[in-house]
Amino acid sequence: MNDQTMIPYRELDAEARNYVDPERVIALAKRRRSAAAAVAVVPVVLAGLVGAVVVLGPGAAHTPSVPAGEGARPSAATEAGALRPPGRSTALPAGPVGRAAYAYTPCRDACDGVFVVLTDGRQFVLPAPADGGPPVHSITMSRDGRWLGYQSHGRYMVRSLTDVRVHAVKSAATDAVFPVAWSSDSGRLLLQRTDSDTNAAYTVLEVGSGLATQLTAPAGTKAFGILPDGTVLFRNENSTGPVVAWSTSAGQTVTIDVTAQLDGESVRSVNLAPDNQSVYVVAARSVEGQDSRELTAVIHADFTGKVLGRYEIPKMDLENQFCDVLGPTADGFALSCRNGSGSMTTLLAVSAAGPQPGIKISAQDWPNHPELAEIVIPG
Amino acid sequence: MHRRHQYDEFRGFAAARGPALSRVAFMLTGDHQAAEDLLQEALVKTAVRWHRVQSGGDPEAYVRKVMVNQLRSWLRRRRYAEIPLDAVADRQGGTDVAHQTALRVTLARALASLPPRQRAVLFLRYYEDLTESATAEQLGCSVGTVKRHAHDALATLRRAGPGLLESLKPSEVWP
Numbered sequence: 437m438n439d440q441t442m443i444p445y446r447e448l449d450a451e452a453r454n455y456v457d458p459e460r461v462i463a464l465a466k467r468r469r470s471a472a473a474a475v476a477v478v479p480v481v482l483a484g485l486v487g488a489v490v491v492l493g494p495g496a497a498h499t500p501s502v503p504a505g506e507g508a509r510p511s512a513a514t515e516a517g518a519l520r521p522p523g524r525s526t527a528l529p530a531g532p533v534g535r536a537a538y539a540y541t542p543c544r545d546a547c548d549g550v551f552v553v554l555t556d557g558r559q560f561v562l563p564a565p566a567d568g569g570p571p572v573h574s575i576t577m578s579r580d581g582r583w584l585g586y587q588s589h590g591r592y593m594v595r596s597l598t599d600v601r602v603h604a605v606k607s608a609a610t611d612a613v614f615p616v617a618w619s620s621d622s623g624r625l626l627l628q629r630t631d632s633d634t635n636a637a638y639t640v641l642e643v644g645s646g647l648a649t650q651l652t653a654p655a656g657t658k659a660f661g662i663l664p665d666g667t668v669l670f671r672n673e674n675s676t677g678p679v680v681a682w683s684t685s686a687g688q689t690v691t692i693d694v695t696a697q698l699d700g701e702s703v704r705s706v707n708l709a710p711d712n713q714s715v716y717v718v719a720a721r722s723v724e725g726q727d728s729r730e731l732t733a734v735i736h737a738d739f740t741g742k743v744l745g746r747y748e749i750p751k752m753d754l755e756n757q758f759c760d761v762l763g764p765t766a767d768g769f770a771l772s773c774r775n776g777s778g779s780m781t782t783l784l785a786v787s788a789a790g791p792q793p794g795i796k797i798s799a800q801d802w803p804n805h806p807e808l809a810e811i812v813i814p815g
Numbered sequence: 816m817h818r819r820h821q822y823d824e825f826r827g828f829a830a831a832r833g834p835a836l837s838r839v840a841f842m843l844t845g846d847h848q849a850a851e852d853l854l855q856e857a858l859v860k861t862a863v864r865w866h867r868v869q870s871g872g873d874p875e876a877y878v879r880k881v882m883v884n885q886l887r888s889w890l891r892r893r894r895y896a897e898i899p900l901d902a903v904a905d906r907q908g909g910t911d912v913a914h915q916t917a918l919r920v921t922l923a924r925a926l927a928s929l930p931p932r933q934r935a936v937l938f939l940r941y942y943e944d945l946t947e948s949a950t951a952e953q954l955g956c957s958v959g960t961v962k963r964h965a966h967d968a969l970a971t972l973r974r975a976g977p978g979l980l981e982s983l984k985p986s987e988v989w990p
Contacts, residue, residue: 442941444918444919444922445922445926445937445941445942445972446941446942447919448841448842448845448919448922448923448926449838449839449841449842449942450919451841451919451920451923452834452837452838452840452841452842452847452850453837453841453847454833454834454837455833455837455840455841455847455850455851455854455855456829456830456833456834456836456837456854456855456858457855458825458826458829458830458833458858459826460855461825461829461855461858461859461862462822462825462826462862464855464859464862465822465825465859465862465863466822
């Protein structure tokens with residue numbers, strides 16, 4: 437499109453009003469400052485956090501223990517699973533601190549920080565560059581909670597939370613690095629080195645040794661999982677049909693058909709289960725009149741194509757509910773669901789035992805757009 | 816720096832540059848409410864760090880950068896309404912002001928329907944006149960991604976209203 441035809445676009449700025457209210461901005465800034473400086477007044481919600489850990493535990497063999505650590509305190513609000521702000525904003529210190537249970541940012545645009553919650557309930561904020569915290573989408577934790585990854589000053593840092601090891605993954609200047617998946621044994625992290633959908637390049641980091649291996653996805657595919665032996669799984673990035681197929685970096689191909697399990701839905705995503713022998717297929721239905729899809733069910737199928745279960749995603753009494761995929765848990769699947777009226781984000785675990793609500797980030801404790809909160813779970 | 820003095824300086828900055836920053840916010844969102852939210856959040860962040868921002872020498876550039884960064888973080892969080900293809904009213908004849916206004920409103924709605932990253936690319940490439948490389952650097956992505964987002968955004972605008980961009984008359988004051 438030539439420059440001349442973009443003139444109408446540029447002139448749209450004449451439609452703008454003046455949105456600035458300095459007094460309101462200053463009032464909000466003062467409140468944010470005082471909140472950050474407050475000394476531990478609000479207790480951590482122990483039961484809510486423990487509930488989340490139990491729901492999200494990455495497997496019996498790797499489930500972090502949940503001791504009543506020194507940073508965890510009981511709270512009157514535990515029954516609701518409400519996640520409250522930490523009493524004070526403490527930066528994540530260097531060195532061993534303990535395993536991570538999950539991470540979150542409680543409102544729009546990192547809300548002055550991405551918080552990492554340890555299995556004992558203590559919360560720490562990740563180091564923030566001048567223009568805001570690291571993108572929450574760049575945060576990752578190993579399934580056992582021992583490793584934490586995040587973007588920092590153009591590099592991707594993967595640090596141990598239980599000892600002093602730190603790995604830095606560099607990339608070309610125009611590339612971004614984002615986590616894709618951990619192996620179920622927490623030994624390998626699969627990273628995507630560019631956010632371009634074409635020619636996706638990946639790095640497999642062995643966190644024990646620090647050894648990094650580069651690989652490129654076959655044309656038209658994207659990686660979605662990694663096995664403990666380092667084998668990477670690729671699938672057609674645009675495929676939404678009922679026949680789910682993927683290939684591996686070891687040359688294997690797998691095809692499963694979930695046609696009988698779909699009810700007018702399309703396949704939204706495929707996620708490797710922690711047993712490394714099955715996948716969770718997320719089904720979605722188009723929302724009439726909107727460029728969006730509503731997640732409706734999670735189908736569990738093994739590599740032979742045998743369907744192990746279809747789990748419905750329930751309505752949670754949220755107005756205009758909209759759910760995002762978080763990933764597999766020990767026995768099912770986790771979602772982050774929010775309402776469209778701007779008051780809440782709720783973690784939802786779906787398994788054969790039925791849906792289980794986890795932590796809840798609501799306007800009661802987080803007034804600044806809690807429906808835009810983000811939660812990251814291990815793995 | 817004394818806190819009251821700090822906010823006095825910030826207040827002056829916000830009042831003076833408010834209209835210009837509002838235009839940026841609207842171009843990044845295409846929606847008045849979203850623009851207000853975006854700009855307010857960026858200004859709050861600026862106010863909290865005013866001393867450091869001011870010492871950087873260009874607070875306005877800082878606020879603009881924060882707004883663009885915020886768009887990136889909204890990437891996965893928003894739902895987008897489709898724009899009805901009949902939203903562009905048939906021309907009843909002439910190029911009167913009302914018709915031009917209606918077309919601009921339609922263009923703004925189409926802009927608001929784009930995913931945040933596409934809006935950010937349009938803004939940086941066609942409003943800020945950055946090169947593809949500079950746009951990619953600001954957004955932390957590859958040049959190929961910038962090209963793809965620009966292509967997709969313009970395709971969406973064309974679908975929303977065939978000839979929409981071309982049908983608007985250039986302003987007489989545009990250089």
